[in-house]
Amino acid sequence: MSAGVEAYPGGVAGGGLATVGGGHAQSLTEESAHGPSKRIVVAYGFWIFLISDIILFSALFASYAVLTDATAGGPTGRDLFELPTVAVETACLLLSTVFCGLAGIGAQARRNAMYYGSMAATFVLGATFVAIELHEFATMIHAGAGPDRSAFLSAFFALIGCHGLHVSAGLLWLLTMMAQVYAKGYRPDIRRRLLCFALFWHTLDIVWVALFSLVYLVGVAPK
Amino acid sequence: MSTSLPESRTSLPEAHGDIAPGDEIEPTDVPRAIRGYLIGLALATLLTCISFYIARSTLVWQPSIPIALSVLAIAQMGVHVIFFLHITSGPDNINNIMALAFGLLIVMLLVFGSLWIMTHLDHNVMPIERLMHMQR
Numbered sequence: 001m002s003a004g005v006e007a008y009p010g011g012v013a014g015g016g017l018a019t020v021g022g023g024h025a026q027s028l029t030e031e032s033a034h035g036p037s038k039r040i041v042v043a044y045g046f047w048i049f050l051i052s053d054i055i056l057f058s059a060l061f062a063s064y065a066v067l068t069d070a071t072a073g074g075p076t077g078r079d080l081f082e083l084p085t086v087a088v089e090t091a092c093l094l095l096s097t098v099f100c101g102l103a104g105i106g107a108q109a110r111r112n113a114m115y116y117g118s119m120a121a122t123f124v125l126g127a128t129f130v131a132i133e134l135h136e137f138a139t140m141i142h143a144g145a146g147p148d149r150s151a152f153l154s155a156f157f158a159l160i161g162c163h164g165l166h167v168s169a170g171l172l173w174l175l176t177m178m179a180q181v182y183a184k185g186y187r188p189d190i191r192r193r194l195l196c197f198a199l200f201w202h203t204l205d206i207v208w209v210a211l212f213s214l215v216y217l218v219g220v221a222p223k
Numbered sequence: 224m225s226t227s228l229p230e231s232r233t234s235l236p237e238a239h240g241d242i243a244p245g246d247e248i249e250p251t252d253v254p255r256a257i258r259g260y261l262i263g264l265a266l267a268t269l270l271t272c273i274s275f276y277i278a279r280s281t282l283v284w285q286p287s288i289p290i291a292l293s294v295l296a297i298a299q300m301g302v303h304v305i306f307f308l309h310i311t312s313g314p315d316n317i318n319n320i321m322a323l324a325f326g327l328l329i330v331m332l333l334v335f336g337s338l339w340i341m342t343h344l345d346h347n348v349m350p351i352e353r354l355m356h357m358q359r
Binding site: 036039047052054055058059065083098105108109111206217 | 241242243244245246247253256257260261263264267268271274275277278279285288289292293295296299300303304307308318319322323325326329330333334336337338341
């Protein structure tokens with residue numbers, strides 16, 4: 001992830017230094033002159049990282065899927081998962097991903113109110129998600145269903161916890177991006193980082209779609 | 224899906240190359256960009272609600288519920304990829320699509336490969352209690 005927040009001198013490779021209007025057409029003309037613009041190279045590299053992150057999640061998911069029935073006589077998903085909580089978590093993350101997109105539009109259109117407002121909304125919704133998840137974990141551990149109870153629960157905590165860690169790291173990154181735009185303005189290098197952040201945040205929501213459907217909903221579905 | 228593709232793209236000069244993953248297709252048109260996210264939100268909400276409803280209802284034949292939920296999840300991920308990540312099937316997006324396709328291949332190999340091997344092991348390995356019983 002840190003690869004996306006590296007400091008770039010800005011526009012050396014024929015990228016965005018000259019981009020004042022931030023127009024797409026402008027980057028296209030530059031591209032034909034100097035090869036792909038820095039914005040495309042950075043975002044594409046980050047996209048490759050995100051795909052490897054998805055592969056990481058799929059490995060954790062595969063181990064969960066294999067171990068779902070290995071409850072060692074302990075509680076199953078049907079005993080533990082509470083769908084109303086999961087619904088609220090899902091709503092939080094879905095709305096936050098939309099606000100994250102609106103923040104990107106606000107940054108491209110140089111609308112401060114839209115950018116800061118949407119980023120703040122994204123942060124509040126993301127933080128709510130993490131808080132609900134931590135509360136869920138605490139309740140389960142308190143009830144004796146911690147990760148040490150069974151292989152099923154170890155895999156569950158590893159998978160959901162890994163996603164929660166990603167969201168928490170994303171929240172820190174989000175605050176950094178708000179501070180960077182405040183301190184440095186909508187410079188091309190800052191906007192590249194914003195693009196990477198948006199990609200990261202949207203990808204986390206895509207991972208959550210798989211988790212709430214295939215872990216929680218399948219977990220409580222009648223067999 | 225075709226409504227999210229702007230007409231102006233076809234009128235671009237020959238020189239168009241790639242676009243970055245996540246980039247707005249038409250960044251200067253703010254209302255249009257917002258509308259894209261709202262369409263995505265509506266579709267994602269609809270699919271989420273159906274998933275939550277199906278998981279608890281008797282509407283669907285019960286053994287097929289996991290499959291139905293998987294299909295709905297894949298559909299929703301597609302909605303996210305198109306409306307939020309702006310990864311479309313356009314010619315300027317081909318590199319992004321190829322990277323994603325390769326990632327999906329690895330994901331499928333990992334998940335289905337693990338499940339396949341482990342269920343076979345499950346079937347072929349005798350439970351430890353039975354084994355102990357036979358040794359007596």
